[in-house]
Amino acid sequence: MPSVILRDTKLQGNIIEKDSITIDGIIVGDIKAEEVIINENGNITGNLTADNNIQVGGQVAGDLFSDRIHLNNSAKVKGKLSHKNLVVDEGARLEIESSTRKKISNNNKE
Amino acid sequence: MFFKSDKKSQDQVHGFSHLGENLRFEGEIDCKGEIEIAGKVKGNIKAKKLRILETASIKGLVQAEDVEVLGYMVGNIESANIHIGEKGIVRGDLRFENNLTVLEGADISGHVQKNKKEKIKRSDTDKVKYLEHNKIAS
Numbered sequence A: 001m002p003s004v005i006l007r008d009t010k011l012q013g014n015i016i017e018k019d020s021i022t023i024d025g026i027i028v029g030d031i032k033a034e035e036v037i038i039n040e041n042g043n044i045t046g047n048l049t050a051d052n053n054i055q056v057g058g059q060v061a062g063d064l065f066s067d068r069i070h071l072n073n074s075a076k077v078k079g080k081l082s083h084k085n086l087v088v089d090e091g092a093r094l095e096i097e098s099s100t101r102k103k104i105s106n107n108n109k110e
Numbered sequence B: 001m002f003f004k005s006d007k008k009s010q011d012q013v014h015g016f017s018h019l020g021e022n023l024r025f026e027g028e029i030d031c032k033g034e035i036e037i038a039g040k041v042k043g044n045i046k047a048k049k050l051r052i053l054e055t056a057s058i059k060g061l062v063q064a065e066d067v068e069v070l071g072y073m074v075g076n077i078e079s080a081n082i083h084i085g086e087k088g089i090v091r092g093d094l095r096f097e098n099n100l101t102v103l104e105g106a107d108i109s110g111h112v113q114k115n116k117k118e119k120i121k122r123s124d125t126d127k128v129k130y131l132e133h134n135k136i137a138s
Helices: A105-109 B002-011 B118-137
Strands: A003-005 A009-017 A020-023 A026-028 A031-038 A043-045 A048-056 A059-061 A064-071 A076-088 A093-100 B017-019 B023-031 B034-037 B040-042 B049-052 B057-059 B062-069 B072-074 B077-084 B089-091 B094-102 B107-109 B112-114
Touching: A003 A009, A009 A020, B017 B023, B023 B034
Parallel strands: A003 A020, A009 A026, A009 A031, A020 A031, A026 A043, A031 A048, A043 A059, A048 A064, A059 A076, A064 A076, A076 A093, B017 B034, B023 B040, B034 B049, B040 B057, B049 B062, B057 B072, B062 B077, B072 B089, B077 B094, B089 B107, B094 B112
Antiparallel strands: A003 B017, A009 B023
8 A cells, every 4th residue: 555644744764665655744854665746735855766756746855866757836846856757837836957867767776 | 814724724634644564764753643554664653643553563662642553563652542453562661541452462571551641631731721821811
């Protein structure tokens, strides 16, 4: 079962999840997962690494690594992005440096 | 208006957080509502209601109002109510205020102690009194 962190929850530390993780709470620390979904109330301070997909609807301060990155209209992101595919919706507030790469998976292992 | 409705929605959280079987976490957890853990956690946990599932493995201090241990746990538990399930394993002390339930088959080694209610709840009643006082004052 994938993990869900609701908005009444605060985590301080690094998370490693082999499945999908959905976050609506506050995280201070790095997250590694197959898929990371950050909802509107989500607030992350740390780097996100996902094998498949990162979807951001909340606030992130940190670097993002994933094959596919989707920044929703409510996203607020500050950091560096590495991706194969990037989607940015209208309204997203960004302060980012982004680079498209052929292989992200190699990047993750370093 | 906008902010007020926002605050209300933040106070009410439906459902509970779930840390899945394949999740590993090292650090502190602070949950104002309910949380369920099926993965590995190293670190202290504060929650209102905590459920440690069968597949879970926890190392650290647990402070909560309700704790249910169905899995493996190393560390002390401080909670108003503690429930240890059939397959629950606890290596650490249990401190409770109201109720302790231990099912047949549970494996516990540590001190078990019932604390007086006053210690933790005093701060709560003080807060309530303070809030009431504020209401009257305003």
